Amino acid sequence: MIHNVPYLAAVALAIIGLYAVLFKRNLIKIAIGISILESGVNLFLITLGYRENAVAPIYTNLPEGTSIPEGMTLPVPQALTLTSIVIGVAVLALMLSFAVKIYQHYGTLDSREIRRLRE
Amino acid sequence: MNKIAILMVFIIFSCALISTILTLRPFGEPKSTEMDDYIIKNAQNETGSNNAVTSVVFDYRGFDTLGEATVLFTAVAGVLLVLRRNAHE
């Protein structure tokens, strides 16, 4: 169980992010919560691809004595995480720009207040 | 009423996530599929690139990168659309 701490941390990050999304009322805090959730997913994917006593799947100046399929971490989860990170920053920028625009219109960032003002 | 529903959703999701973790393989010993071994062994010959991750990103799974580029483009267009008119006023 103690060795599975990275998995637990990934799940804990996801739960914290979910908490922020569901219970916080500030729009910027909600965006931050989504960002944390996404970090949890990234950590989970990378942790799935980790092999003990292995190095990254890059052949440039590989240390001597590395066995080729077993001595390397899995490349596919890393590639997926790579695309996920750039998508994350783009989506965060989009969410924040919406939040800024909403603040300009309604003068508040509170989600419930905005819902009340809209009616 | 609304608050109770949100709390229920939160608790159900958390329980699902935690119960998933308990059934996973131990840390550091992944189940290596045939695909991963194939990519690690043959990436250098087939794509000529030393970095297996780059060859996965742009060659074996190029469609993912295409989708990612589309999402990036859409997000940038959205940000410009939302904010730019205001900057000119």
Place this chain on the structure above:
Amino acid sequence: MPFQEIINIVLPLMIVASAVIVVALKDLLAAAIALAVMSLLLSLEFYMLHAPDVAIAEAGVGACLTTAILIFAIKATRRMEDGR
């Protein structure tokens, strides 16, 4: 390698701690700083898990761009989470 295991136990706990701080802080600027710390430690964790590609991406995006975007947004709106 016991050292590797120690690192892999301590770092995730710190990441979770900083995430808790991010959610708990009322000052959004301080939350942005804590988010920067979280992404810093996350990048170190990726590095320790032998994924340098992802570590560079997380470093470039999390260290500079995310904080920059958040601070611009905070500047355009207001700094405290609740209150006028």
Place this chain on the structure above:
Amino acid sequence: MSEPSKIVKTIASIIFPFTMVFGIYVILHGHLTPGGGFQGGAIVASGIVLLLVAFGSAEIAKRVKESHLSILESIGALSFISLALLGLSTTFFYNFLAGSNFIFGRIPPFGSNPGDMNTGGVLPLMNISVGLKVIAGLSAIVLVLSLFARSRKQRKR
């Protein structure tokens, strides 16, 4: 009150070219060392944030116009898709340059090797095109947000 201090300005002007060199290095060596189009693009965009912080947006407006950014983004997207289309005789995203002894067309020996720039087939070209796209997109986001924040502040006064 609003100017950054002289020391920060001087150090920023020293750091900026090296950030650019390092970002382009990361983009170009994506098939040899950790890095690639996304990472290098993020680093170059961070260099633009550095300019924005140290010298203000007037300095950037002298150098980069919005039309430049949109042209860069279009060039990146178009070259990416056309590079993918060129391999269509076999499949989409087929690496047609690898092993052809043309530009970037060498195949490295199997196993550990010191790394040769002239390998990788279409991967370096794709890295460059995605890098252009990411540079243009992220810099546009940052510039527009900062302009918006500034205009909000002026209206408040």
Place this chain on the structure above:
Amino acid sequence: MMGSLFLGASVFLVICIVLAMIRVIKGPTVPDRVVGLDTINTLVVVAMILCGAASRESIYIDVAIVYALLSFITTILIARYLEGGEI
């Protein structure tokens, strides 16, 4: 031999990071937190270099260079916001 030495040193640095995080958590004002962030930046760069040397991978050190260059930008960005200038 040398590898485990460098890894042990980086474990020590990670413990230093834990102590520096206490300042980020406690810090009464925002500048205190930024000081903590700055210290953690330097410690993380050094820890990355040590781990790269421990795993005998020379290409890993690029990540440390990226961090050393970019963390500076975050610091002066927050400093600019704090002193109230236009960013």
Place this chain on the structure above:
Amino acid sequence: MKAFAVTAIVAFVAYLILTAGSGHLALWSIDEIIIGVILSIIVGILSRGIFVKKSYRMLNPKRWLFGLAYIGPFFIAMAKANLDVAYRVITGKIRPGIVKISPNLKTDLGITMLANSITLTPGTLSVDVDEKSNDLYVHWINVKDEAMKKMPRDYRYVCKNFPDWIRRIAE
């Protein structure tokens, strides 16, 4: 044009240092050098007015020799600084204050080097700089009474003879 050339050459050298060890042509391979030339032209165009402003004073190699010689006293002062901070961390004896010194340096590079050296040497930390007269405001962790007597404070108490060194290097 000269600014462009200087920037491009600096970028080229930086690229060469980054890619050292790639081939057998005295550490570099021919591909890297070709790509380095293209890259240095791009970087030169991008940052032509930023890296080099107006003065070309630093092109003189004598200044670089002085800069190398400056490392010695600087490193000794830095070691002293750390022992000093260690002493204050353990005992907790501090007597802080912000003092103003006028080192009479004219160029931006000189004042930047002085401020960074002051930050790394014993007990001092540069807080602010006057934009016009280049006066430095220094946070001093252990204010000495001798330094407080005259109003234009004597900079020798704060930073020894570093301004003289820097005058030789950067002015």
Place this chain on the structure above:
Amino acid sequence: MIVEILIYLFIAIGLTFNLLAVIGLLRFPDVYTRLHAGTKCTTFGSIFLCLAVMIHALRIWYLNGEPSSSIMPIHTLIALIAILITNPTGAHAIARAAHRSGVKPVKAVVDDLEEDRECHSKKSST
């Protein structure tokens, strides 16, 4: 043999100063004194740790003799130079921002900057 002793010595010095920096960060009373500890000691400690790595890598280069083993010492040197340039500047920026946002030094004997700013504001107001 002597090289190994040198590496051990440098790592010990570096770790000691990094630990001192963090303790100082926790013990000192206000922002400026914390910056003293957090900047000087971490820079000094990282110089020694990087030197240890560089000596180790240079020895490998000397024993091995291939040009590709020169990558590690050179890149470590670049990272060290980046730390050396950016760290004091960041400290300066934080100190200036803290002073402008109104954080006063605790138990200060003298504060010339505050006096000068008050003089300046009086002059401009009258």
